[in-house]
Amino acid sequence: MFEEAAYWTATVDGSGQTLSGGNGYTLHFPPGKLPPHDAFWSLTPTDTVGYMVDNPANRYSVGDRSALAHDADGSVDIYLQRQAPSGHEQNWLPIPPGNFKLMFRVYMPGAAILDGTYQLPRIVRAQ
Secondary structure, eight states: OTTTEEEEEESBOTTSOBOBTTSOEEEEEOTTOSOOEEEEEEEEEEETTSOOOOOTTOOOOEETTSOOOOOTTSOEEEEEESSOOTTOGGGEEEOOSSBEEEEEEEEEEOHHHHTTOOOOOOEEEOO
């Protein structure tokens, strides 16, 4: 039931290119724009079939319970890449080496998700 959980899956970045562990990506949440919820949210990378892939950090998702660091302006950047980003390890989510997909889940989603006005940020490929 959508009132209890909302799910998004992505296999391409914001420019339509297939998500690949050969690249790094960023999700930028502007101040106050983390997913509204009454329970929790999580972001999980998987292989293209949907299985989690082992990584040396043993970190398989990030979410509202991850103690993510906020930027000075209150925004939050999540770094999706194979190696830990220097200075941003707290907001790092390791990704698989090959093509992968992202699962974004929000449990007990807030009104902006339920009414369709909330938009997840674009998945931006690092340059």
